Amino acid sequence: MAARTLYDKLWDDHVVRDAGDGTALLYIDRHLLHEVTSPQAFEGLRMAGRSPWRLDANLAVADHNVPTLGLEHGITDPVSRVQVETLDQNCADFGIEEFRMGDPRQGIVHVIGPEQGATLPGMTVVCGDSHTSTHGAFGALAYGIGTSEVEHVLATQCLQQKKARNLLIQVDGVLAAGVSAKDLALAVIAKIGTAGGTGCAIEFGGEAVRGLSMEGRMTLCNMAIEAGARVGLVAVDDVTLGYLAGRPFSPVGEQWDRAVTAWSELHSDPEAQFDRVVKLDGGAVAPQVSWGTSPELVVAVTDRVPDPAAEPDPSRSEAMQRALDYMGLKAGTPIVEIAPDIVFIGSCTNSRIEDLRAAAEIVRGRQVAPGIKQALVVPGSGLIKRQAESEGLDRLFMDAGFEWRSPGCSMCLAMNEDPLEPGQRCASTSNRNFEGRQGVGGRTHLVSPAMAAAAAIAGHFVDSREF
Amino acid sequence: MEAFTEFESVVVPLDRVNVDTDAIIPKQFLKSIKRSGFGKNLFDEWRYLDIGEPDQACSGRPLNRDFVLNQPRYQGAGILLARDNFGCGSSREHAVWALADYGIRVVIAPSFADIFFNNCFKNGVLPIMLAGALVDELFIEVNGTPGYGLKVDLRARQILGPGGRIIPFDVDDHNRHRLLHGLDDIALTLEHAEEIRAYEAQRRDRAPWLFRGVN
Ligand code: SF4
Numbered sequence: 001m002a003a004r005t006l007y008d009k010l011w012d013d014h015v016v017r018d019a020g021d022g023t024a025l026l027y028i029d030r031h032l033l034h035e036v037t038s039p040q041a042f043e044g045l046r047m048a049g050r051s052p053w054r055l056d057a058n059l060a061v062a063d064h065n066v067p068t069l070g071l072e073h074g075i076t077d078p079v080s081r082v083q084v085e086t087l088d089q090n091c092a093d094f095g096i097e098e099f100r101m102g103d104p105r106q107g108i109v110h111v112i113g114p115e116q117g118a119t120l121p122g123m124t125v126v127c128g129d130s131h132t133s134t135h136g137a138f139g140a141l142a143y144g145i146g147t148s149e150v151e152h153v154l155a156t157q158c159l160q161q162k163k164a165r166n167l168l169i170q171v172d173g174v175l176a177a178g179v180s181a182k183d184l185a186l187a188v189i190a191k192i193g194t195a196g197g198t199g200c201a202i203e204f205g206g207e208a209v210r211g212l213s214m215e216g217r218m219t220l221c222n223m224a225i226e227a228g229a230r231v232g233l234v235a236v237d238d239v240t241l242g243y244l245a246g247r248p249f250s251p252v253g254e255q256w257d258r259a260v261t262a263w264s265e266l267h268s269d270p271e272a273q274f275d276r277v278v279k280l281d282g283g284a285v286a287p288q289v290s291w292g293t294s295p296e297l298v299v300a301v302t303d304r305v306p307d308p309a310a311e312p313d314p315s316r317s318e319a320m321q322r323a324l325d326y327m328g329l330k331a332g333t334p335i336v337e338i339a340p341d342i343v344f345i346g347s348c349t350n351s352r353i354e355d356l357r358a359a360a361e362i363v364r365g366r367q368v369a370p371g372i373k374q375a376l377v378v379p380g381s382g383l384i385k386r387q388a389e390s391e392g393l394d395r396l397f398m399d400a401g402f403e404w405r406s407p408g409c410s411m412c413l414a415m416n417e418d419p420l421e422p423g424q425r426c427a428s429t430s431n432r433n434f435e436g437r438q439g440v441g442g443r444t445h446l447v448s449p450a451m452a453a454a455a456a457i458a459g460h461f462v463d464s465r466e467f
Numbered sequence: 468m469e470a471f472t473e474f475e476s477v478v479v480p481l482d483r484v485n486v487d488t489d490a491i492i493p494k495q496f497l498k499s500i501k502r503s504g505f506g507k508n509l510f511d512e513w514r515y516l517d518i519g520e521p522d523q524a525c526s527g528r529p530l531n532r533d534f535v536l537n538q539p540r541y542q543g544a545g546i547l548l549a550r551d552n553f554g555c556g557s558s559r560e561h562a563v564w565a566l567a568d569y570g571i572r573v574v575i576a577p578s579f580a581d582i583f584f585n586n587c588f589k590n591g592v593l594p595i596m597l598a599g600a601l602v603d604e605l606f607i608e609v610n611g612t613p614g615y616g617l618k619v620d621l622r623a624r625q626i627l628g629p630g631g632r633i634i635p636f637d638v639d640d641h642n643r644h645r646l647l648h649g650l651d652d653i654a655l656t657l658e659h660a661e662e663i664r665a666y667e668a669q670r671r672d673r674a675p676w677l678f679r680g681v682n
Pocket of ligand 1: 064108109110129131145347348351377391409412430431
C-alpha cells in the first residue's frame with residue numbers, strides 16, 4: 001500500500017461508505033457531549049421520533065455553565081441552570097452516561113475524555129465544541145462539530161465528511177527550560193496565522209513534539225483550531241501508552257495487548273507525502289504573549305507591541321489598529337511593561353496537573369503583586385483538583401494569594417459567574433483572546449501557565465525563563 | 468431544512484478580517500436551549516451600545532449607529548459580504564442560527580473557518596468563497612452604490628450583479644444537492660443503515676475495546 005500519513009490511516013479506517021464525490025460517511029467511535037451545544041440536538045431527535053444509535057459511544061458532562069464557587073448552592077443563574085438541567089434530563093431520558101455536577105469525575109469535556117481513557121488512539125472522537133482537536137494528541141481523529149452534526153451522530157453514529165489536506169508542522173530541537181507547549185502553540189499560530197491550517201489536518205511532529213508529555217501534546221492539539229485546523233494530531237508512542245495504561249475506560253489484559261499492537265501503526269509512514277510542511281526550530285521559541293484580539297496577534301515576551309503602520313496590508317493594518325484600541329495598548333510598548341488586573345489559570349488548554357505544577361513552582365513562597373485584583377486557579381476536573389490537593393499545590397496557590405476553585409470552563413468564556421469587567425486586562429492560560437470572549441469589554445492576553453503565574457507575582461509580564 | 472435555489476437581496480458589507488463566532492453571537496446567548504430567536508442578538512456587542520442579556524427585548528436598546536447593520540441603506544439585507552477567515556473560533560451553530568434568523572441567506576468571503584462553513588449548509592445558508600481581488604471589488608461597488616443588490620443562483624452556480632455582471636462560484640455537488648432540495652441529512656444517512664451496521668460489526672471484531680462492557 002502507498003505510504004500514508006497518520007490522518008490518511010485514521011480516515012481510511014473509518015470510512016463506512018465513500019460517496020465518490022469527495023465526501024465519505026465516517027464512523028464515529030466516541031461522542032462527547034456538553035450542555036451548550038446539545039439541547040437542540042436532543043430536541044431534534046425527539047421531534048423526529050429517533051433514538052440514539054449506540055449509547056455506549058456517548059459520554060456527557062456539564063462544564064461551560066458550571067459555577068466554580070459555592071457548588072453546594074447549585075447554579076444560581078436560572079438560564080444557566082436550565083441548560084445544565086436540560087443535559088441531565090436528556091441523558092437520563094436517553095440513557096447516556098453523564099458525569100454530573102458534584103461527581104469528582106466532572107470537569108471540562110476535553111480534560112475528562114483523556115483522563116478517563118474515553119479518548120483512545122485510533123478512535124474518531126467528536127464533540128459539539130471546536131477544541132475537540134485536543135484529543136488528537138492521542139493519535140485519534142478528533143474534531144469539533146456543530147449542533148446539527150451532534151444530532152446526526154446521535155442518530156446514525158456517523159458523519160458525512162470531506163477529507164482535509166495534510167499539513168505537517170515539524171518542530172525540531174528542544175524547547176528551552178521555562179518554555180512550554182502553550183508557547184509552542186502560540187508560536188505556530190504566529191507563524192502560519194489563524195487561517196493557516198484551514199482545510200487541513202495538522203500533524204505535529206519532530207523532536208520537540210516527541211519530547212512533550214501528553215499534557216503538553218493536548219495543549220498543542222487543543223490550539224490547532226486557533227490555527228484554523230479542525231484536526232490536530234500527534235503520533236502514538238510510549239508516552240501515549242504510559243498515560244493511558246490503567247485509566248477507567250482503557251482496555252486491560254489481553255485487550256490492552258491487542259490494542260497496543262493495533263496502535264503501533266498510528267504514525268505517518270516515513271515516505272508519506274504531506275500537502276504542506278512547515279518547520280520550526282523549537283530551541284528558538286520564546287515565551288509568548290498575545291497583544292491583540294486574535295490568537296495570531298502574538299509576540300515573544302521580549303518583544304514590543306507591534307506598530308500597525310509597519311503592516312503593508314491595509315486590511316491587516318486596520319485590524320491591528322482596532323485590536324490595539326480595544327486592548328488599550330500603544331504600539332511600541334515593551335510587553336514586559338503591560339500589567340494585568342486579573343490572572344486566570346485554567347481552561348481546556350492549560351488546566352491539567354502538569355500546568356498547575358508549572359504554575360505552582362513559580363508562585364511557591366511568593367506573593368501575588370498588589371496591583372493584581374484577582375488571581376484564579378480553576379483545575380480542569382475534579383480528579384485533577386484532588387490530585388493537586390494531594391500534592392499540596394492548592395496551599396502553594398492560596399498562600400500566594402490565588403483563589404482555588406472548582407472545575408469548569410470558568411473565565412475561559414465566562415458563561416458562569418466568572419467574567420472580566422469591561423476594560424479589565426487578564427493574563428489568561430485559555431485559548432481565545434477575541435473581543436468580549438472573557439466578558440464584555442474584557443482584554444485577554446494568552447500566555448502559558450508559567451507566564452501567567454509569573455505575571456501574577458511580578459504584577460506585569462515577565463520572562464518565565466528567567467523567573 | 469428550507470431549500471435554497473435562488474436568492475436576491477441587498478448586500479451588507481462587513482469590512483473586518485477574522486470575524487469570530489464570539490462576535491457573531493456572544494456567549495450569554497448560547498444559554499438558550501432553543502434553535503430560534505438569535506437574530507436580534509446577531510453581532511450584539513457591535514450592534515448595541517449597552518450590554519445585552521439573554522431573553523431581553525432588543526427594540527428599546529441603544530443602537531450603535533456606526534455599525535453597518537444599523538445603517539438605513541442596509542436594512543433588510545440578506546447577503547453579507549465579509550473578509551478572510553469569517554466565522555473562526557468556536558463550533559457554535561448558534562452563529563449560523565443568528566445569521567439565518569436575522570435574514571442572512573448568503574455570506575460571501577475570500578475564506579471561511581471550516582466548522583462555520585459546514586454549519587451554514589445545515590441551516591440553509593450558502594457560504595460563497597470568491598477570490599480576494601473579486602471580494603475587494605465587491606466591497607468598492609457595495610460601498611459606492613446605495614441599494615446595491617445581488618442575485619444568487621445556486622442551480623447555475625452564479626451570482627448576478629448590476630449591469631448584467633455574472634460571477635461564477637464553486638460549491639461542491641454534495642452540499643449543493645442537499646441545499647437545492649432542502650434534504651434532511653439524517654434521513655439520507657439512515658438510507659445506509661445496513662452499511663453502518665456492517666461496518667460496526669467488523670469494527671467490534673477488530674477493536675472490541677472501543678465498545679464498553681468488553682473488559
Ligand atoms: S475551557 Fe474554554 S475553550 Fe475549552 S471547552 Fe470550555 S469554554 Fe471551550
